[in-house]
Amino acid sequence: MGSHGIRDRIAIIGMGCTRFTEHWDKGAPELMIEASNEAFASAGLTKNDIDAYWLGTASSGFSGLTLSKPLELEGKPVTRVENFCATGSDALRQSAYAVASGAYDVAMTVGVEKVKDSGYQGLTATQLPNDGTVRTLTAAAMYSMIVPAYAKKYGVDKDEIKTVLARIASKNHYNGARNPRAQFQREMSVEQLVAMPKVAGDLSVFDCSGVGDGSAAAIVCRAEDAHRYTDKPLYIKALSFVAGNGKGLTDPAYDYTTFPEIVACAEDAYHQAGVDDPRTELAMAEVHDCFTPTEMVLMEDLGFCERGTAWKEILAGAFDLDGDLPVNPDGGLKSFGHPVGASGLRMMFEAWLQLRGEAPEQRRISTYGSRDLALTHNLGGYPGEMVSFISILGTNPG
């Protein structure tokens, strides 16, 4: 018994990603076709060369038919995956394991979400029939509860913590402004951000991820076959997933300053990849900055800095594009937007561009050329009850 991972056994050989934005003129089918075609082209494959497909979508379609119909697949298996906001990442995880098992030679994962057809701003959750006692709070409000708890625990005053959160949003806007595929390509200053009206706790709309439509895709094969398709494959070093048991909601010991699911997930991922010190070994990280306080806490939960120090490190610029460990160089959920089922694959797409030296100069990570590992972290749920995914990808087969 144990979580062993599939280090260096599987490689990503092709990727695609649409722009994330309000695609009023495109539905999920158009977005999936666009991302898939880009991925096929980057690996030099056609849809018939893929042996099996995985589709990640939280609520833009049911069953494998959601993908097989627009792609007009003939006799191919398609598995639809849903795992909250970690949907796309988990779909990729399934496809990688399927190939590692020997069941298939080449598999593709497509993540998609069409969120802008609801008529409402922000994401709207689908409620199953229930007894009427379930919480109806927005995710923004749930995550906003981190702010007073963290500030109190580490003695950060109210204005300072606001500046820290604004600094995170400002960094991600800065990065997004250098990314033509991002939803928001506009820089925002800390001064502008702290002045925004509050919508949930101390959070403003600018502390929340962008909400846009989009799709991303990845093709995987066995590591030893990777060079048949590309000169620069990305090797999967770790794929880790933890589904929490919701204890944080009922356990008085939980203090809203950390996500235990992520700590456990990170430990497993670093173990699988053989990473001892993520701060110095990783070239970059794409993390799930659904709300600015989430990114703050993640810096500690992922081991990028000591407990209680993330706020200082953020103010010092440690996670900026030119910092010690660039975080969310593509703009993150904040700027790139968050089409739920596509987001996890979008994070890997940035690793694909950055580690292969294909990211545009103006947002190239400071660590390029000196380190070769990227971490992507994708979560779903709320403080106290969440799922967590972490991948570690690298350019060297070990």
Added chain:
Amino acid sequence: MHVPYRRLDRTGIAPVAGLGGGKGTRSVACFDEDTTSMAVEAARAAVRSAPDVEPASVWFATVAPPYLDKTNATAIHAALRLPRSAPAYDAIGSMRSTLGALRAALGGRGAALVAAADLRSGLPGSGDEATGGDGAAAVLVGDDGDGPVLAEVVAWSTATEEFLDRWRTPGESRSKLWEEKFGELHYTELGVEAFNAALKDAGLTAEEVDHLVVVGTHDRAVRGITKKLGVPPDRLADDFSATVGNTGAAHPLLLLAATLEKARPGQTLALLTLSDGADAIIFKTTGALADHRVARTVAAQVGAGGPIAYGKFLSWRGLLNVEPPRRPEPSRTSSSAAGRNLDWKFAFVGSEAEDGTIRLPPSPNDPTRHAMAEAIGTIVTYTVDRLAYSPSPPIVFAVVDFDGGGRLPIELTDVDDSEVSIGMKVEMTFRRLFTADGIHNYFWKARPVRGEGG
């Protein structure tokens, strides 16, 4: 009994409505309260004050039932976790329904709980809007075998006659009134007749009445008749018209409870109710009254409360349509899911694991249930959600740790968002969260512990 937290200053009415209002305040049910939820709060208080008495039946009287063609009293039954063998009945329609329920309860076997609640208002600027109040009251009735009796019914006389003085067809938001003098004439005659008959039956004179409570749907008749009963004027109980207003079906029991709080053992109480006839009841208090303690007295609840703006009152009453949040409205509650989780949903019962851990909601893995409705909690962290759907935004929400174990992230009520703080003490209250497809979604919220008055 339960007087809602909010108070409307009647001077706030005329500047908006152009007429109406007056002096003093009236009580206002929160947007998340209805007559059933208020009756649950009153019933909890009654049962809390007599912990050894388990009601063998429940009677619920109101003029404003949340449901028709479905018994409302079963929700009270569920909230109190009464045994299946205890019946629950509604008495619906008028203030007099409360007297009918009380009479039926007194005639039954075993202890009975009588709860009455009402939401009173009319159109903006109306007399009913200004003089009405919202609230609930509950009494436990029974004999010495059921528990210590605080007051005995020594006589009950009635006078009944059909005459149309006040009326409302189902679904209407206002009652209509006939010319005042017509009703006054009838009520005065019927009231005096019933009162004298009751005194005679009890073998008492009017001078021997220590506390007189007169309540009715016709203000002028209520005020006028007190002078015609022969009871010295200083014996007349405060009718709370300056503070709470007339709480309709709840008012007879509300004033009875308030008077019992003031009365001493061995005194005589007369309760005269004028509602489509008259009911005169003579009570004699017992020695047990001296030992009776209620956690939250009527006087304290009447004196407490926080203000509400007239516009907010109108919107809560559905008389002013304000822009709702631009979020999807909740879908209807599943009857079968609610039925499976009855103790959790209606009675706030969690579970206890083998190691003593308390879990909310209850876990299917835990061997025992654990009642949490009376637990006091402390706010650990909180937020104000200006985005989420609520019938009255914003949602004030907190993570609450309960004394004795258990944590729940839960919505707060009866609170202004600026008052919330980490460490604040809260108590649980039964509320109606929202209504969808005509299904009222009852569940619990937390509200600040505000000392005696609540």
